[in-house]
Amino acid sequence: MITVTHYLMLSAILFAIGTLGVLTRKNAIVVFMCIEVMLNSVNLTFVALSRHVGNLDGQIFVFFVMTVAAAEAAVGLALIIAFYRNRESIDVDDFNMLKW
């Protein structure tokens, strides 16, 4: 029998892997994809718990997460393009204009 704990544990593992990618990869597009992995792990949590509780609200929330993810994809990738145009690079190491 698959319990909700299975799903949650899987989701935690995926989330940790996504975190690892976000923190360690240099390529901004890969970082971006890792963020998608993290978002998806959260989506899995929402759906699993929604079924466990017997309520559709969690799944509706997944919709909104997807909406935000789509918006983020559009704007984030546009930012990457704009940055690449300026710096000839999409390395997060070169994203250093936030400092003092």
Place this chain on the structure above:
Amino acid sequence: MYSNLWLIPFFPLLGAIINGLFGKKIKNEAIIGSIGTLAMFLSFLVATQNFFRLIGDSQKVHEIVLASWMSVGNLQVNWELLLDPLSAVMIMVVTGVGTLIHLYSIGYMHGDPGFYRFFSYLNLFAFSMLMLVLGGNALVMFIGWEGVGLCSYLLIGFYIDKKSAGDAAKKAFVVNRVGDFGFLCGLLTLFWALGSHGVWTINFVEIAANAHLLEAGGVLITVVTLAFFLGATGKSAQIPLFTWLPDAMEGPTPVSALIHAATMVTAGVYMIGRMNILFAMAPSTMLTIAIIGAATAFLAASIGFAQNDIKRVLAYSTVSQLGYMFLAMGVGAFSAGIFHLMTHAFFKACLFLGSGSVIHAMHHAYHHAHLHDDPQDMRNMGGLRKKMPITYWTFLLSTIAIAGVPLFSGFFSKDEILWWSFGSTAGHPIFWIIAVAVAGMTAFYMFRLVFMTFFGEQRTDARARDHIPESPWTITVPLIILAFLAVVGGYVGVPKILGGGNHFGEFLNPVFGHAQELYDLHAHGSHAVEYTLIALSVCIALFGIYMAWLMYMKNPKLPAEFTAKFAGVYRFVFNKWYIDELYDFLFVNPCKRIGTFLWRAFDVRIVDGIVNGCAWVLKGCGAGLRYTQTGYMYNYAVAMVVGVVVIVGFYVFG
């Protein structure tokens, strides 16, 4: 009935605003000068109208409330004007002499780049002075009091590119501050003293009406009046605060005439006159005033002997004459003091303007000959009476008036003071002796001035000698009018003993009558004594003139022999009794040293140390903390994740 009184200070204020704001754009000297002069002239017309209305009026004291100013507790302060005989005389003097001096300034200041600035300041001064004399309560008066101080500062330092002018302006301002401190102390103490009797007021009429609540001759009223007197010494250049006035001669000559001879310096006398009831109640203050007045008159006159700068002689003469006025106030001769104030305004303004005319001509001549001699040094003058006849005659008439020659205005006013200083209950023969000696000294040094400037052979450099012109009409017309007033101005107040009606004294009686009743004028002598004293004083004045003639006309070598014989005394007098040096030693240098000490020890170390320490600590924190802001987004991401781990970990393990 007197509702247009507010126009008197308003016109000069308007003129000051117009010239101050738009003078730079207008540029045309004729227009600027006309605006300034016209403002004063309109003010003079309104003042004249009100003056004659007051003469014909049976009620002599009028308060006009313009607007409410503030209301604090039991105290209600209004913008109010007070028209009584005293202020009526003052506004006539201020606007009348002021108009003439404005007219004069058009000629004198011709070509100066600060022409509009000068007229703006001068009008502002007239406004402040009129507020001072018309103010119906002490606060309005104080506005005028401070305003004239400010304008005096601005006008002394009018030649802003001259360091000596700036220094003199600062000196005048700082010394006046000491006096203003006294004024405020007196005012606040009086306010509190009357308030403790349930009368919270600063209105002059109410103060006079409630003065009887205070104990006559008590400590409180003595303190109050002494504080007010300190204020008066600052403004009116009396011992110990007289040192600024001679330095104030750095300003343009019309300023010296208007502010430092005719009007502003008499503010102290006016103020004592305004508070005469309080002063009359404090005999020890009156004695102090009389002593200081007499001492100042003597000191300044003696310094006047040895000065060679034409304006400085006049400045010391002014201090001396102000000492006379204070002597008059001190012996209870309030109306005589005001009378002398008025005649002095005429002849001293005329003298200053005449000296200005001479300086103007000398300056013109030197400029023409490309010389850089001092145009104010009398040793470079001489024989000018043929070059500048109008200036010469007006100057001579005013000098005769100030010397106290009978039938001229100075004679009547001075004589009145002399008699009071001898005959009143507060008077004393010593006062009379000093005053008469000063009269003789005045006659001597004023005629020395005349002889050195206008008589004898011309000592001007040969290259400049033939270029000394008579001044233009804007300068000579005021001179003629003022000389005329200096001659006849005394006839409004011919004392009764000389067959006159003393109309001036009668006119001022509503203000001073009550206070003057306290003094019995004939305590020390009868009419016969008075006649003798008059004759004596006239003789001494004529003796002074004779001495001057002897030393500077008949035998020009005599002064040199004289100074050689009494070299020590001469040096002492020439250096103004070393008063400036004494003050430097006593007050200025200790203040500087304290200031330097506080600056080095307290300001730099402690005050700046605290401020810099704060900055240093924060700078250190910032320098350390800025390394946390790498600007790399993954560092911020790590921070976020660590935050999440900590929070969730707190739930799980906590």
Place this chain on the structure above:
Amino acid sequence: MELLLFYLVAIAAIASAFFVVKCRNPINSALNLVTTFICLAVYYVMLESPFMAAIQIIVYAGAIIVLIIFVIMLLNFGQKVKGRYTHGLAAGGLVSALMLLVGSQFVRFGEATGTGGEITSAVLTEVGHTELIGRALFLDFVLPFEIAAILLLIAIVGALIIAKQKV
């Protein structure tokens, strides 16, 4: 049987997610990401939410991944991007491991309470998942839905402005 499927798909999902992180070439990462998305879609089907699975495939695998690949090809990094691979592996790994530890402990010791809602398997079979979602979305959550629409519009405009050559 179901449990076996779960574990198989779980292994696939974890492995593909791991390769998303590991691959040097972003294209490989993107393809692995598609695998992860499909695995999650399988789980949604197993959770009796077929509509969510469809959306997952369409939006993620269809739209977002295509967008990402387009950008990768558009920028055309070539070989030089492979040289710059990772940074701070130790610190990042440590933090992620802690994250995993904390998350798994949270799941293990936590108790999923609040069962027994009205949406049971029976209801899902009877009414249909799509209809239930539609009702919830257009009746109960219509205002957030509209806001999400506006958000998307703003994202489109923002992306256009940011990516435009000249402003």
